[in-house]
Amino acid sequence: MMNYVFPILLIFSFISAIVTGRVDELSSAVIDGAESAVQLLLRLVSMLCLWGGIMEIGDRAGLTRLFSKVMYPVVALIFPRLRKEKYVLEAISMNITANVLGLGNAATPLGLEAMRRLQSINSDTEFASDEMIVFVVMNTAAMHIIPTTVATMRGQYGSENPMEIMPAAFLTSFFALATAITVAKIGNRFKRKGRRLYGR
Amino acid sequence: MADNWGSYVLPLMVVGIVAFGLTKKVKVFDCFMAGAKKGLHTVYELMPSITGLVVAVTMLKESGAMDILSDFLSPVTSFFGVPEEITPMALLSPISGGGSLSLFESVLKTYGPDSFVGQVASVVMGSTDTTLYAVTVYYAAVNIRNTRHTLLSGLTADFMSLVLSAFFVRITVGQ
Known part of the structure; x- marks a missing residue:
């Protein structure tokens, strides 16, 4: 995917900068972009180390199994083919739980662990499996119950009822x-009918 | 005394999990170190793709491309009842979390959080995540090259949430 997205973004930026007369800004964006990538990566280091560590404790103590039992009906409904793959379902359940509670920082390391487990049962490791697509797409939509960041910012700008x-x-x-x-699942069916290249 | 209830969630989780580990006789700090090391390794794996992505997105933001795009797309979003003031923010949100947050801030400043525009913007921000970033990071961590229809599905959902946010603000918030 990035083999297409990356060049499209770059070429489109360059053309737009010429059209809008912002080549100066574009030029400094190259350096600034690389620098902000480092800042983002540093934030990821702290996030993945902290939550990776805490979750390892939870995993070893059997907390993960407990959570996934609670989440099982929902998760098994979304991922019917993973019913027997308890190991994978556990990681997916933990990621969904963290997302629903609004713990975005904890959700990422858990999600990456789930991806690793999904990859371990993937038949073609170059292609995303059907379950991976559904799982990633769930993580691109917001699953949290309370939009904390937004409510806080609304309060700061003088909203009379931030939770409205x-x-x-x-x-x-x-x-x-x-x-x-739904779109991910429709896509899954479509592709599998076309050519049986990548089942699971 | 007047602590925010929300502030309890994080400390409770961290302390709770460690305490639960103790009751199960887990060597908590050894475990923590093992997990943290795994996390560090993940970041190492993610470094190249994140650097590439962030550079490309920063260039896109600074090039004025989003203005051109939102000029193009605002007739479409207006058709669905989305105020055109938030189109730039909505376009940026699947690509850059920080960028759309700063546009959200300027919407709040300009129109006020309790105006229709401010409310729709709030709902959009509260119901989307940075799609391109999540897709890149999740697949880069396991070296998947072909993501099939992941991006298409994610962006469809983002568009859906933009249209729905204007709709649901209209029916749930009394003007």
Whole structure:
């Protein structure tokens, strides 16, 4: 994917900069971009180390198994082919739990662990499996119940009721998530019919 | 005394998990180190793809490309009842989390959080995540080259949440 996205972004930026007369800005963006990548990576280091460590404790103590038992009905409904792969379902359940609680920072390391487990049962390791697509797409939609960051910012800018948007945000998130899963699943069916190149 | 309830979640999780580990006789710090080391290794694996992605996205933001794109797309979003003031922010949100957050801030500053524009912007921000970033990071961690229809599905959902946010604000928030 990035083999297409990366050049498209770069070429489109260059052409737009010429059109809008912002080549100066574009030039400094090259260096600034590389620098902000380092900042982002540093943040990832602290996030993945901290939550990786804490979750390892939870895993060893059997907490993960407990959570995944609670989440099993929902997760098994979304990933019917993983019913027997308890090991994979556990990681997926933990990621969903962290997302729903609004712990975005903890959700990423858990999600990456789930991806590793999905990859271990993938038949072609170059291609995304059907379950990976559904799982990643779920993580690109917001699953949290309370939009904390947004509510805080609304408060800072003098909203009389920062939480007023909560029902709308919840409904929107829910239907966007349902759309994401549905489109991903339709795509899965379509591809598998076309050529049986990558099942699971 | 007047602590925010939300502030309890994180400390409770960290302390709770460690305490639970103790009751199960887990060597908690050894475990922590093992997990943290795995995390560090993951970041190492992610470094090249994140550097490439962030450079490309920063260039896109600074080139004025988003202005051109939102001029193009605002008739489409207006058709679905989305105020055109938030189109630039909505376009940026699947690509750059920080960038869209700063645009969200300027929307709040200009129109106020309780205006229709401010409310729709809030719902959009509260119901989307940085799609391109998540797709890149999740697949880069396991070296998947062909992501098939992942990006298409993610962006469809983002568009859906933009349209729905205007719709749900209209029906749930009394003007």
